[in-house]
Amino acid sequence: MLRLALSPRWWVWHILTLGAMATCAFLAAWQWGRAGSAMGSALNVGYGLQWPLFAIFFGVMWWRFLRLEARRIAGKDADEQVPPPVEAEPVQEVHEPAPAATTPVAVDEEPEDGEGPFGVRRKAAQPVEDDEDPQLAAYNRMLAKLAEHDRGR
Structure with missing residues (x-):
């Protein structure tokens, strides 16, 4: 996994993830500071708590993608971890005749009353x-x- 993490392709993902996490940390600190100022409000406190959650999300997704890529390279798909379905006894097929076809009902092209597609149409x-x-x-x-x-x- 270390070899994969040090590949050039993943260096780009490392930099983007760290940049996103640093941006979220900066915005959280800014919102928290704004909440403590005279012009601050509870909304700033909410955003100050929300930005770190976004940073954690970026980190968790980076780790998840790295692990999925390592599994793919190792030849283990994510589907292999799910146990195979248990085979049930075959169900006997019942053959019923198809229902008779009905003739389509003609639809008026222009309704009698109504101003448009969203207007009131009286029947x-x-x-x-x-x-x-x-x-x-x-x-x-x-x-x-x-x-x-x-x-x-």
Whole structure:
């Protein structure tokens, strides 16, 4: 792993990671100092605590990528660490006929009402059937009248 860490490609990653961590440390110190000043606030304290977490993230990801690269070179993929799945008994296949194809319903190209794709689009009132529940039929008739009245505006 030391040979990998000293390769020219990884030197670039070392420098970038250290630069990112140093930048996060500088920003954390700046925010913490700003929080203690007369113009500071709780927001500065929050950022002062957040920047070190970002620096830790950069360090952890650098270490993780270095380890993954070392495993790849050693011939061990990350998938090899997962145990193979346990084989279950085969399931008998059930052959059912496919459902009958339905004919597509024609869609109006332009809606009757509505100003645009995000505007209110009103649909035509459904016909009221009197053989339903009488209260429901009366309610539906009232809604149909209100829709017609609203459409007349």
